Amino acid sequence: MRASVIYHNRTTYELLMRGLYGRHYGARYRAIADLIPDGASVVDLCCGPATLYTGYLRERGVEYTGLDLNAGFVARLNASGGTGAVWNMHSDEPLPTADYVLMQASLYHFLPDPAPVLNRMLAAARKQVIIAEPVRNLASSDNKVLAAVARRFTDAGEGAEEHRFTETSLDAFLDRYADRVEQRSLIAGGREKLYVLSA
Numbered sequence: 001m002r003a004s005v006i007y008h009n010r011t012t013y014e015l016l017m018r019g020l021y022g023r024h025y026g027a028r029y030r031a032i033a034d035l036i037p038d039g040a041s042v043v044d045l046c047c048g049p050a051t052l053y054t055g056y057l058r059e060r061g062v063e064y065t066g067l068d069l070n071a072g073f074v075a076r077l078n079a080s081g082g083t084g085a086v087w088n089m090h091s092d093e094p095l096p097t098a099d100y101v102l103m104q105a106s107l108y109h110f111l112p113d114p115a116p117v118l119n120r121m122l123a124a125a126r127k128q129v130i131i132a133e134p135v136r137n138l139a140s141s142d143n144k145v146l147a148a149v150a151r152r153f154t155d156a157g158e159g160a161e162e163h164r165f166t167e168t169s170l171d172a173f174l175d176r177y178a179d180r181v182e183q184r185s186l187i188a189g190g191r192e193k194l195y196v197l198s199a
């Protein structure tokens with residue numbers, strides 16, 4: 001199945017993300033980059049165009065691996081100095097290990113039960129797992145037209161998805177890992193919620 005238009009290339013994706021996040025666009029990446037020490041190793045799942053790497057981590061000597069279903073994004077990452085691999089996160093293959101294993105704006109792809117994905121992330125991380133997930137988005141809008149358009153245009157190639165997190169449902173999911181949660185906070189003007197879990 002063909003991915004929706006926002007995933008066709010990096011420029012389209014970034015324009016739409018900038019439109020969606022407005023002045024908070026940079027803050028969503030900075031919130032994660034600030035948690036990662038210089039020279040650490042990182043595996044970024046569903047990395048998209050790897051803006052976290054090219055804009056924030058590359059200059060700090062971070063050893064970055066990005067995994068994504070989208071071969072175009074992965075090729076760009078490899079060309080820009082990181083290590084990218086095409087990977088379907090629905091596969092139960094163990095993930096590459098790293099100090100920090102993270103996922104931003106993508107856990108909703110694994111609803112209704114994202115636990116197997118988070119469990120694989122915890123198994124692969126040596127230090128911490130970082131999750132940042134939208135908790136306010138058009139796809140869960142009460143406006144049915146807007147919601148349908150948002151779902152349609154965030155199809156990664158596996159079909160339009162019906163579900164998104166709210167802050168309440170995301171908190172409820174992460175409460176299952178309460179003994180590991182070291183930090184939780186809203187970022188990017190309240191559009192995403194960030195969780196840091198001990199490995």
Ligand SMILES: C[S@@+](CC[C@H](N)C(=O)[O-])C[C@H]1O[C@@H](n2cnc3c(N)ncnc32)[C@H](O)[C@@H]1O
Nearest residue numbers: 046047048068069070088089090104105109156
């Ligand atoms: C909203 S984008 C987030 C990209 C990036 N993490 C960011 O925050 O800018 C979601 C990404 O998840 C990827 N994706 C969706 N389903 C996937 C799957 N089953 N396995 C791997 N990647 C997937 C898409 O190709 C897309 O690049």
